[in-house]
Amino acid sequence: MGELGDALRELVDAAVRTEVPEAELEAAAVLARELAARLRASARGLHEIARVDDPETGERWYSPVYGPGSPVAPPLVASDTPDGRATGRVTVGKPHEGPPGLVHGGVVATLLDHVLARALRAAGRGGLTATLTVRYRRPVHLGVPLLLTAEMGETDGRRTTAHARLVAEDSPEVVLAEAEGLFIALRAERAADVFSATGRTVGAWTSRS
Numbered sequence: 001m002g003e004l005g006d007a008l009r010e011l012v013d014a015a016v017r018t019e020v021p022e023a024e025l026e027a028a029a030v031l032a033r034e035l036a037a038r039l040r041a042s043a044r045g046l047h048e049i050a051r052v053d054d055p056e057t058g059e060r061w062y063s064p065v066y067g068p069g070s071p072v073a074p075p076l077v078a079s080d081t082p083d084g085r086a087t088g089r090v091t092v093g094k095p096h097e098g099p100p101g102l103v104h105g106g107v108v109a110t111l112l113d114h115v116l117a118r119a120l121r122a123a124g125r126g127g128l129t130a131t132l133t134v135r136y137r138r139p140v141h142l143g144v145p146l147l148l149t150a151e152m153g154e155t156d157g158r159r160t161t162a163h164a165r166l167v168a169e170d171s172p173e174v175v176l177a178e179a180e181g182l183f184i185a186l187r188a189e190r191a192a193d194v195f196s197a198t199g200r201t202v203g204a205w206t207s208r209s
């Protein structure tokens with residue numbers, strides 16, 4: 001899955017950078033559709049959870065943020081510790097460009113959201129993002145190794161806050177973007193309802209502490 005993900009990310013990068021003639025684009029489109037048909041020979045439904053995923057921990061091979069198998073993930077390489085901290089490393093490429101040469105602001109928000117959620121998840125405080133506030137302080141350039149750090153803040157019932165920041169690895173003193181998030185853990189019965197279409201018990205967005 002990771003090898004296919006790597007290959008497809010190369011393909012996505014090539015697809016958004018190519019300047020080949022139209023006939024070559026048409027030939028490539030035929031090949032891409034053949035490959036899609038081959039993969040669909042055995043595929044899960046829209047709401048089904050991949051057999052390799054664990055709905056209790058919430059780790060996902062096809063996460064659009066960090067999933068090794070996802071062609072659209074930058075991908076973020078994330079880690080966390082049980083004291084409610086998370087880090088992420090990523091170098092963002094052309095598929096996630098916003099203004100020329102810069103990372104799309106929505107992608108910056110997505111990366112920050114992920115490390116925020118991961119920080120509290122690591123401390124047993126699963127939750128859905130209820131609010132996300134991002135301050136974009138400096139342009140974030142493509143092709144630059146980036147470091148994200150997050151830590152859990154206050155907890156109050158089902159609510160947990162967290163803070164995160166984004167820097168370039170070679171200039172850690174310059175904050176490029178920072179975020180605050182409020183996460184709300186689902187009640188067990190609400191989680192059963194929200195995730196009923198998966199046919200699985202999904203505990204990763206409820207509070208377990």
Ligand SMILES: CCCCCCCCCC(=O)SCCNC(=O)CCNC(=O)[C@H](O)C(C)(C)COP(=O)(O)OP(=O)(O)OC[C@H]1O[C@@H](n2cnc3c(N)ncnc32)[C@H](O)[C@@H]1OP(=O)(O)O
Pocket residue numbers: 057058059060113114117118121127128129130131157158159182184185186187190
């Ligand atoms: C291991 C890998 C880690 C992976 C991380 C993956 C991260 C992915 C992050 C996401 O993408 S999450 C998806 C995006 N978010 C959503 O889809 C959330 C959609 N919103 C909801 O489902 C509900 O609005 C929500 C669960 C957030 C709250 O609904 P509830 O019915 O559970 O809450 P309720 O209304 O009972 O409110 C609970 C408390 O929270 C408060 N609250 C609710 N929404 C709020 C809000 N938006 N702002 C401030 N406070 C809020 C509310 O006032 C109340 O306070 P009190 O307990 O003091 O009364």
